[in-house]
Amino acid sequence: MLIINCPYCGPREQCEFTNGGEAHVARPSDPEKVSDKEWSEYVFFRSNPKGIYFERWVHSHGCKKWFNAVRDTSTDKVLKVYEIKDEKPSLADLENSNLTTPSGEPEVGSGNFTVRKI
Amino acid sequence: MKKKYSIFNIARNAFSNHENWQKMWRSPEPKKNYDVIIIGGGGHGLGTAYYLAKEHGLTNIAVIEKGWLGGGNTGRNTTIIRSNYLWDESANLYEHSLKLWEGLTHDLNYNVMFSQRGVMNLAHTEHDIKEIKRRVSANTLNGIDSKWISKEEIKKLVPIMNTDNLRYPVLGASFQPRGGTARHDTVAWGYAMRADEMGVDIIQNCEVHKILTENGKVIGVETSKGIIQSKKVGVVASGHTSVLAESAGIRLPLQSKPLQALVSEPIKPVIDTVVMSNAVHAYVSQSDKGELVIGAGTDGYNSFTQRGGFDVVENTIRAMVELYPVFGKMKMLRQWGGIVDISPDASPIISKCDIQGLYFNCGWGTGGFKATPGSANVFAHTVAKNEPHSINAAFSLDRFVSGKLVDEHGAAAVAH
Numbered sequence: 001m002l003i004i005n006c007p008y009c010g011p012r013e014q015c016e017f018t019n020g021g022e023a024h025v026a027r028p029s030d031p032e033k034v035s036d037k038e039w040s041e042y043v044f045f046r047s048n049p050k051g052i053y054f055e056r057w058v059h060s061h062g063c064k065k066w067f068n069a070v071r072d073t074s075t076d077k078v079l080k081v082y083e084i085k086d087e088k089p090s091l092a093d094l095e096n097s098n099l100t101t102p103s104g105e106p107e108v109g110s111g112n113f114t115v116r117k118i
Numbered sequence: 119m120k121k122k123y124s125i126f127n128i129a130r131n132a133f134s135n136h137e138n139w140q141k142m143w144r145s146p147e148p149k150k151n152y153d154v155i156i157i158g159g160g161g162h163g164l165g166t167a168y169y170l171a172k173e174h175g176l177t178n179i180a181v182i183e184k185g186w187l188g189g190g191n192t193g194r195n196t197t198i199i200r201s202n203y204l205w206d207e208s209a210n211l212y213e214h215s216l217k218l219w220e221g222l223t224h225d226l227n228y229n230v231m232f233s234q235r236g237v238m239n240l241a242h243t244e245h246d247i248k249e250i251k252r253r254v255s256a257n258t259l260n261g262i263d264s265k266w267i268s269k270e271e272i273k274k275l276v277p278i279m280n281t282d283n284l285r286y287p288v289l290g291a292s293f294q295p296r297g298g299t300a301r302h303d304t305v306a307w308g309y310a311m312r313a314d315e316m317g318v319d320i321i322q323n324c325e326v327h328k329i330l331t332e333n334g335k336v337i338g339v340e341t342s343k344g345i346i347q348s349k350k351v352g353v354v355a356s357g358h359t360s361v362l363a364e365s366a367g368i369r370l371p372l373q374s375k376p377l378q379a380l381v382s383e384p385i386k387p388v389i390d391t392v393v394m395s396n397a398v399h400a401y402v403s404q405s406d407k408g409e410l411v412i413g414a415g416t417d418g419y420n421s422f423t424q425r426g427g428f429d430v431v432e433n434t435i436r437a438m439v440e441l442y443p444v445f446g447k448m449k450m451l452r453q454w455g456g457i458v459d460i461s462p463d464a465s466p467i468i469s470k471c472d473i474q475g476l477y478f479n480c481g482w483g484t485g486g487f488k489a490t491p492g493s494a495n496v497f498a499h500t501v502a503k504n505e506p507h508s509i510n511a512a513f514s515l516d517r518f519v520s521g522k523l524v525d526e527h528g529a530a531a532v533a534h
């Protein structure tokens with residue numbers, strides 16, 4: 001299981017949290033004016049990268065606060081957690097993370113070794 | 119050359135300790151150019167190549183697989199097959215597939231061990247009863263052999279089930295006698311062998327890095343074995359489909375998540391049908407070897423680590439032990455995960471896209487094994503004719519713009 005560092009409570013097991021999907025997705029400010037295609041983008045289409053992913057979490061069995069995280073979906077390593085009000089971090093800020101993935105498990109899941117990140 | 123398997127062959131090969139069996143398919147180096155390239159050597163991809171060759175006369179085809187055949191979700195799934203979906207569009211698609219399953223062993227002349235042992239979907243609440251009965255009625259109207267059965271009938275079919283003494287008692291179920299299971303790898307191998315015989319090149323250990331396009335048209339793929347040209351490319355890469363689509367600038371409404379399964383130590387036959395429960399999230403069947411094959415859920419977040427969280431397994435085991443107290447002391451042998459591509463309406467995407475010659479067959483999420491022959495069959499039509507078969511017309515990408523979704527969360531979201 002992942003360990004996620006709640007910005008308010010500290011490191012907790014992932015099952016205390018609920019994932020809220022991709023972060024930084026803005027609702028169209030003028031819904032009547034957007035085309036069906038644009039509206040569809042907002043409602044149904046989300047990034048699904050193998051690699052760096054910006055996402056939302058809520059500490060549902062803890063402080064119940066929402067926050068954002070950056071995670072590498074090919075290793076599950078959480079690279080950064082930050083508050084909802086914070087700016088989207090730039091990729092350069094993501095180094096030096098000391099947050100862990102699962103205790104003792106390899107960082108890369110089986111079947112990932114042969115996969116080049118695109 | 120047509121490969122034949124017979125009792126005489128088994129005897130003949132016994133003399134050489136079964137070390138000299140013919141190869142099931144060639145392993146050629148890729149050619150420079152193909153009429154069609156299929157990315158993904160799972161059941162759906164290999165089946166597509168088979169039907170393209172068999173029904174559409176196209177044989178200059180390559181199936182490109184980054185690992186080994188069936189090493190994706192095809193070889194990781196719990197092999198439940200049924201067609202009791204709610205909407206007409208889905209009923210048509212899954213029933214088309216079920217009918218092909220019924221003839222597949224003969225068609226391939228290779229035993230896919232399709233076992234029609236029946237599939238049961240349990241109801242544990244008043245709402246479940248209403249939802250399941252509605253689905254049974256819809257199935258009946260579509261000519262699908264689905265029926266409502268009482269608790270007493272369930273008890274007769276599965277005597278080891280604890281129906282009363284649990285938090286969500288079992289109140290009834292839907293039952294589809296023609297549903298069942300099949301041998302997963304065999305489906306991939308059977309399609310591969312027969313496609314290979316018709317001239318299809320199956321290229322393993324070759325990863326597609328990028329889909330190449332020019333002026334809105336597909337021109338080929340860049341792979342770990344170099345560039346391979348083709349004017350038609352079909353992407354059938356389950357969890358990795360959106361990664362490949364992105365390399366061609368196409369966004370798909372898919373989210374990739376780990377889905378887990380586990381098997382127990384082998385025991386004598388105790389359960390001779392398939393039982394699924396959405397409400398408590400547990401489903402089980404028993405393999406021919408005697409192992410209980412148990413399906414768990416998806417993790418609650420996107421990930422490409424083919425692993426899955428332990429808490430997900432724990433939840434499923436909790437429900438299993440409550441439903442079947444006799445399993446309480448059993449040991450589990452293996453656990454694994456596969457990366458499933460989940461679409462917003464829990465229905466697949468079998469579609470063309472804005473790039474000419476680029477086709478997608480994806481979004482099968484947690485439940486596409488049952489659809490393998492049907493999906494491959496209509497996708498082959500879509501690729502060959504450059505237009506959807508009437509069965510998959512409703513499953514195109516533009517439904518997410520028009521809003522004409524095929525919402526199968528009730529039939530598909532938990533049950534696989």
Ligand SMILES: Cc1cc2nc3c(=O)[nH]c(=O)nc-3n(C[C@H](O)[C@H](O)[C@H](O)COP(=O)(O)OP(=O)(O)OC[C@H]3O[C@@H](n4cnc5c(N)ncnc54)[C@H](O)[C@@H]3O)c2cc1C
Binds near residue numbers: 198454
């Ligand atoms: C644990 C689990 C249980 C399930 N249970 C059921 C069930 O009971 N019933 C049911 O109907 N369905 C079930 N499913 C779903 C089912 O397994 C899938 O929907 C189905 O097998 C998908 O088949 P496919 O051929 O499309 O994909 P896969 O078999 O995943 O094939 C895709 C292939 O593409 C390859 N690939 C990916 N990227 C690249 C690349 N860049 N280059 C080359 N190759 C690439 C992969 O290696 C893979 O082999 C389950 C899935 C899981 C994980």
Ligand SMILES: [Zn+2]
Binds near residue numbers: 007009062064065
């Ligand atoms: Zn908290």
